[in-house]
Each structure stands twice: as C-alpha cells, then as structure tokens.
Amino acid sequence: MNARSSLTVVLAAGEGTRMRSQLAKVLHPIAGQSLLSHVLQAAPKGAGASLAVVIGPDHQAVADEVKRLRPDASIFIQRERLGTAHAVLAAREAIARRPDDLLVVFGDTPLISAATFDRLRAPLSEGAALSVLGFRATDPTGYGRLLLEGGRLAAIREHADASAAEREIDLCNAGVMAFAGDKALGILEKIGNANSKGEYYLVDAVAIVRDMGLEAVVIETDEDEVRGINTKAQLAEAEAVMQARLRQAALDAGVTMIAPETVFLSADTTFGKDVTIEPFVVIGPGVTVADGAVIHSFSHLVQAAIGKGASVGPYARLRPGTSLGDGARIGNFVETKAARLEAGVKVNHLSYIGDAEVGANTNIGAGTITCNYDGFSKHKTMIGKGAFVGTNSSLVAPVKIGNGAYIGSGSVITKDVPDDAMAVERSPQSIREGGATRYRELKTKDKKPKG
Numbered sequence: 001m002n003a004r005s006s007l008t009v010v011l012a013a014g015e016g017t018r019m020r021s022q023l024a025k026v027l028h029p030i031a032g033q034s035l036l037s038h039v040l041q042a043a044p045k046g047a048g049a050s051l052a053v054v055i056g057p058d059h060q061a062v063a064d065e066v067k068r069l070r071p072d073a074s075i076f077i078q079r080e081r082l083g084t085a086h087a088v089l090a091a092r093e094a095i096a097r098r099p100d101d102l103l104v105v106f107g108d109t110p111l112i113s114a115a116t117f118d119r120l121r122a123p124l125s126e127g128a129a130l131s132v133l134g135f136r137a138t139d140p141t142g143y144g145r146l147l148l149e150g151g152r153l154a155a156i157r158e159h160a161d162a163s164a165a166e167r168e169i170d171l172c173n174a175g176v177m178a179f180a181g182d183k184a185l186g187i188l189e190k191i192g193n194a195n196s197k198g199e200y201y202l203v204d205a206v207a208i209v210r211d212m213g214l215e216a217v218v219i220e221t222d223e224d225e226v227r228g229i230n231t232k233a234q235l236a237e238a239e240a241v242m243q244a245r246l247r248q249a250a251l252d253a254g255v256t257m258i259a260p261e262t263v264f265l266s267a268d269t270t271f272g273k274d275v276t277i278e279p280f281v282v283i284g285p286g287v288t289v290a291d292g293a294v295i296h297s298f299s300h301l302v303q304a305a306i307g308k309g310a311s312v313g314p315y316a317r318l319r320p321g322t323s324l325g326d327g328a329r330i331g332n333f334v335e336t337k338a339a340r341l342e343a344g345v346k347v348n349h350l351s352y353i354g355d356a357e358v359g360a361n362t363n364i365g366a367g368t369i370t371c372n373y374d375g376f377s378k379h380k381t382m383i384g385k386g387a388f389v390g391t392n393s394s395l396v397a398p399v400k401i402g403n404g405a406y407i408g409s410g411s412v413i414t415k416d417v418p419d420d421a422m423a424v425e426r427s428p429q430s431i432r433e434g435g436a437t438r439y440r441e442l443k444t445k446d447k448k449p450k451g
C-alpha cells in the first residue's frame, strides 16, 4: 500500500462508435465483468484513495455500474467530447483538492494491474512531476509515440501528427499517467488544442512539464497489460489474454484441467482444492466450486455454488441461484435454476429443476420437470429429504413432497404429498392377451413381404 493519497480519474466518456453496439463501450464484458469493472478493481483503493469517473452526458447505465461497484466514486459528466485533457478537467473539482498523486486511466484498458499503478506512482515520491506508462507495440499504428531526448522523456506525439521518422518509434503511450497532485491542475490547464484534430490532448502534458523545467519519466510495461479496446476484435483479443491469465491462476491454485485452452472462466470464479474441470466447460460470473468437485465436459454454469465432491455434467446447465450440496450429482441434460439441492441429491438425467428446494439424498428420476411457471408467475416446488421421484414426473408448483415420499413414474403431481406417502398419478394399464399377434395379422393380411 502506498502511503500517499491518490485520486484516480477514469475516462469513460468515449462514444465507442467502432464497437457498433447499443451498449456503452466500457460496459462490454470480458471474463464476465464490464471493462470498467476491471479498471475500477485495479485502481488504488482503501484509505487515502479516491476515485472519479468521467462519463458522457447520456450514460446513465455507466453511472449505475460505477455506483454499483464503487459507491464512494464521484461521477463527472463531460458534456462535449473535446479530447482526453478536456475529459480529465471535467473532474476539476476533485483534482483541485490536491491529492498527493493524480492517476489518469482510460476506462477501456481492462487488463491493467494494481501493481502497475504502484510502479507508475513510485517516481512521484522521488520528485517527478509526471510518470507515463509506456509499452513496446507490435504494431504502433494509432498510438502516441514517446519521444526521448538524451534518454529522458521529452514529448508524446500522436500518430496523426507524427513525422515519418517518429512513426518508426515503437515505444508508445499506454494512456495511463500519474501526475504530482500539487502540480496537476497547473499542467492540465496549459494544454491547448493546436493539433490536426483540434482536440485537447492529454499527451501534451509531457512537453509542458519539460518546458516548466520539471521531470517526466516513462515506466514500461507489457503490451498485454495496456491493450485499449475500440473494436469487437480488440475485445476478443483482450478476452483471450484475460482467459489465459485466469486459466494459469486456476492451474497454479491446483485445479486439474485436461485442456485448459477449452475452459472459459470468469474473473470472480473461485475454486477449492482438487477440483477437476474437463474440456469445453463455460463458467460465467458468480460461480464457486468447492474441494474435490468435478465439472464434466460441455457444462455451462452461471451464479452457482458447487459443494464439496459434487459432480456436474457432462452437458449440464446450471443457471443463476443454483446451489449444490456436498456430493450432489447433476447429470447429462439437466437444467437447474434458483434451486437448492442439498447434500447427496441426485438428478442424473434429462430434468428441469427450477424454483425448488430438494432435501438431502433425494433421488430425482430421469425426465422429471418442475412445472414452475403458469404463464403469469413462478411457483416453488419443495421436496423433502430421502424422497424418490420416479422418472418422467411433472411436479406442478406450488407443491410439496414430504420427506421419504415416493412418486410413481409418469405422475403429474398437483397436490402435496405427505412424508413417507406414495403418490401415483397415471391411468390404469390395460392388457389384451394375444392383442399384438392379432394386430400384426390384421396389418399383414393383404400385404406380401417386400423383396
């Protein structure tokens, strides 16, 4: 933890038109969480750390996301999109409080880590006025180039304004900067808009700092940490980087994955010890997997808690609100939603269990459906412990099935079943002796066998 106070200003007012989407750019997800949420999580937090987010005038959804994630953040609106320096000054009121360090971060750069923010701030405590995050770009096209003079950072030149020689430089501006808080406002206010786009460029801070006789430094990082997202293709690239990190972290934590490159995780997925994930599993947000559980191939899980030693899939779909007790088993082609299945419950084949509670060690037969929806509202199915639900049963909610109760196969259960009762709901079976033989004779009477 850095002892200096900090203000982080996150710029998220961009229109993101190149995403070709109704959704604001910074709300697009990677690893199950918005771009903005990744940035906000990496930003300094705790005592002495404040946060300001600059958003566009019609970005209510972005404001809501900020409030959800960091209720302590101040939100500022940039009414006209006049450039990155103009955007930072939308938060003038917060900057004027003179934090020790002012960090400026782009909301569309989700792969950045908290450790990098610390590295970037370090030179400020040694007297630098500005610290700029730089990286070596594989393809520098479009990025601002860092111009060094005698090994010292002298200026940043935007691609559009760069000479042919300057465009050869591969050391680029990541967009993240840290200013000495007592000098920040003075520097930012000197930035003008005399460039090819007529925008107030944050990058001009570097030349201003040099002209003021102050020091600007570069801190280098890896390209993968500072990928900015302007297009869906870049979104997919960032997702790939994030998935690789999450898989590596899961492997390091002891998760067994036979083909990790086929497993998709979320940033908030948590694993116990000795968990196994088979190939082609998708884990969405809000999933916890306890010790010894196995997730078999082709399963899809969202907001689900998997108990110790439980088994899921192959081909299972666990929807939000699913909780599986220790040793529970969910088999192939089973869907669950808002369902609490206690320890040892088995739902092994072809079932839908929604808005339900199932007591310990109950066995739910193949093809059982909880009929939870009447076209208007959802209703609950409560099943006790040690019960047995025969195959192909329809449990029409609201309905209760007692502890130890037994439901005959094929039943449509509409009334509560008491503890240890047996309920069977089906038409009597008729037997006609020799009926099959007579039927075959009737059908083949006028027909010669083919061929």
Ligand code: UD1
Residues within 6 Å of the ligand: 011, 012, 013, 014, 015, 054, 078, 080, 081, 082, 083, 084, 086, 087, 106, 107, 108, 142, 143, 144, 145, 156, 158, 172, 173, 174, 175, 200, 201, 202, 203, 228
């Ligand atoms: C910017 C940098 C460039 C750097 C690159 C790294 C400037 C002038 N250029 O270029 O040197 O190499 O990022 O990705 O800083 N924004 C606002 N309001 C505005 C303009 C922008 O909030 O008026 C926000 C955007 O939402 C975005 C960020 O600022 O999050 C960067 O803007 P963008 O237009 O993407 O800048 P680049 O051209 O990528």
Ligand code: MG
Residues within 6 Å of the ligand: 228, 229, 230
């Ligand atoms: Mg950009």
